[in-house]
Amino acid sequence: MTTTVSTEPAPGPAGPAPVVRRGRRLRDHTTALGAVGGVIVLALVTVAVLAPVLAPYDPAERAGTPFSPPSPDHLLGTNDVGQDLLSEMIYGTRVSLTVGIVAAAAAMLIGTVVGLIGGYFPRLGAVAMRGVDVVLILPFLPLLIVLAAYLGRSIVNTVIIIAILIWAPTARVIRSQVLSLAGRDYIVAARSMGAGHAYVLWRHVLPKTMLLAIGEFVAAASGAILLESSLSFLGLGDPLQESWGSTLYWAQARGAFLTPAWKWWVLPPGLLIMLSALGFALLGYALEQRINPRLRRS
């Protein structure tokens, strides 16, 4: 009998891997986009961390004549109270990124928990997913305004409001992954060995959804930054924390949109918002292509 000890060599890669060439091209292209996104995000984070070093002035101090156009002293000019706009942009990076990242992290947490429960416990999941549907169909902006007005203007409230609004898509993605995992033979196998739900979730389900959740987090950060900017632009942000959105709010309030000042007062914060959202979005896209089983080459 002992002769059956199969000293079978492991059969290399199982069979030929089709569409490899196309696969590689796709990967190159996503890697490049992901790298661009990564560089943008890294640059913004660096700026946020080093804001006191990089900013020529304290953004709260009256550093020059109000409404002055760009000059060697004030590269982006000054606002209506004479504060340096460049410094305001640099410090605004801190607020925008903090709100974006914290809100996205909170959303990821809520979404992952709801998604795990929703996918693993079908009955409970059916109820949870109706809740997700409700959140998904809520009209964003009106709700944002109502919530902001109701909760008051503070950076913590901004984070809470945004997190409440953006966790739903994450929950759906996580749930679909959990659903496909829950039917796998190895989970049935673990159950048949007497494993409890907690063990199965912790050992077999969570590790496989974690990566997906990280991808979702990065994508959600992009949305959170945009929402924070909208909120601040509407004057519902934290009045003590100058963000890009609130710079735009003041520019609008002081009529800068109609004067030549838009070039240094409106354009820079607008571009920065766009850039940061783009950076996170590209990074998230690249991660998702790698991680999401549905998008990975079929």
Added chain:
Amino acid sequence: MAASAPAGAELLAIRDLRVTFRAAGRDVHAVRGADLSVAEGETLAVVGESGSGKSVTMMAALGLLPENAEVSGSIRLRGRELLAMDERALRSVRGAEIGVIFQDPMSSLNPVHTVSRQIAEAIRAHADVSRGAAHARSVELLGEVGIPDPRTRADDYPHQFSGGMRQRVMIAMALACGPRVLVADEPTTALDVTVQAQIVDLVDRIRRDRGMAVIWISHDLGVVAQLADRVTVMYAGRVVEQGPCADLFDAAVHPYTAGLLRAMPRLDAPAGSPLEVIPGSLPDPETQPEGCVFAPRCDHAHDPCAAARPALLPLAAGGGHAVACHRSGELSAVVGRPLPARVGPTLRAGTDNVRSHDAPAAAPPAAAPPAAAPAPAAATPPVVVALEELRVHYRGRGSWRRAAAPVRAVDGVTLDLEHGRTLGLVGESGSGKSTLARALLGLEQPSGGTVAFGGRVLDSMSAAGLRDLRRTAQMVFQDPAASMNPALRVEDVVGEPLRINRRGSAAEQRARAAELLEVVELPRELGRRYPHQLSGGQRQRVAIARGLALDPQVLVCDEPVSALDVSVQAQIITLLSRLQAELGLSLLVISHDLAVIRTIAHRVAVMYLGRIVELGGRDDVFGRPRHPYTRGLLDAVPVPDPHRRSRPAPLAGDPPSPVAPPPGCRFHERCAFARPGLCDTTPPPLEEQRPGHWTACHLADEIAASSAPDPAHAATG
């Protein structure tokens, strides 16, 4: 090339075909110089295990290989070189001259179009005909492939057809433009055995009617023996043997072909006859061996085998039977007799140790190995698990107005699992076999009836007690790759049951896992690898090792070998039998493959639509089947013997839906013997009509009296 074609004109000829996939700096040699040809009107079977290159060869002929495939050699269709053609010219060949059927008809059909539209599309791609004419033609084709009421069914969508009917639709599509060659790539592998028999008959009839050539790619030697004119055996990308079907089955010369034939469980072999094991597995597809590809696994290999590649040469000058083996001369001399003793001992599936106690007429096995011959089961062994009127119904999908009818997956099953014995459970897909297994393991809540382990009833127990009980029954799944978390190392997979149940420290668990690997005849070092680094057979061994970790009394094996190649199947069956003898395990083996069940089981239960229709000792059920359904199943199994092609007409139709099972006997709609007024109104009880042999049929006695037993099956007892 020496491989001679028969007298008919060569229609498709492949010469020295080589296909290499280049991926990430690694070359995978899928085909390493294959020669084959098919003549007009003949059926050529291309046989081989997975990785033999049989499908790749055909895809190369169709120009359907991915971009990274490097193809050399020659493929000629009626003298035209296909490899030299551009895509446009190839397209006109595909479909119009070569039709293809794939394994899985569901994924080959577009779910959002009606079948007639898809067939008409295929027609209009090659011929300039009107929509109406194409539709009319597709209705005609559907009729030709045996779809009842084709005019109405033509406007149905693929999901409205059963698996077998879908495969018929695929065949109609492949025939749409009147191809000269039909390539069938494992067309029946996904189908039930009764449906397989229908499809085999259908393809053969169409070939005769149309006079076209058929290339049937298969791993199933039984099917091949039933329909092929000539057979080509491929191994690791090369043709190792080729010849007329009868010659090949009667007098296989190449050690691989001969080994394959002996490794395969078959219904016409004496019960309990040994299964031969071909040790090892396919060579690494990335290497380019100098010599014979089979040499590392071959008992007859000698020095030249590893040094030079054997050419495919005819055995007799001008003969059709060609072999690629350096020792073909010596080997063909002993053909017909058993080959000389192998280096390794021939392994015997240890099922003959415990004869079915209720079959005294059965001849004892000629020579049972001493290790595997405990007391010949005079008394009934103790019952380990008892199922009593077990029902598992799933909630159906209803609308909000109407409560859905439940899916009666298991509908009243009473069954005992005896200590140290194997119960085989057979039935077509949808018969409820797997649900029964899951209910036994407590993974499925019974809707009625009980599961009792040694007198303790499953539902009446606390959660902790239930978990405790679960450990006494463990499961081995069909697909070993899917049943292990790919992110865990093998030792963690095997040790997982210990971890879940907190048995010992991490180090102790690891040590126990290593021990278990040795129990299933794997080297300890494999524990450090990941499941995807193992071969299919090794993975199934790992799954069995995991199943044994908690020292269970019962091992439930759900299709344990159906995802494996024939030569590996024999290894696993032998292992299971050995473990049973050593550990006193009770096995419940579920399989759609009756030959596997016959090799491994002591008792056999036949399930149809959630009910047991026949239950008895292996030799009773296989040798003297009393239920017409069992007979139909047995008749449908293709016997790997080209001289026994005539068999009764296969069971017609498909199993009805378990949502609305027919009244009376559930089988009466497909039964040739059904008597109106009795079978369609009164459900037959499962009765012990013969000692130890239970049958649920009103007419079993009459049927047994009216039809003499089939000699094929009578011989098996």
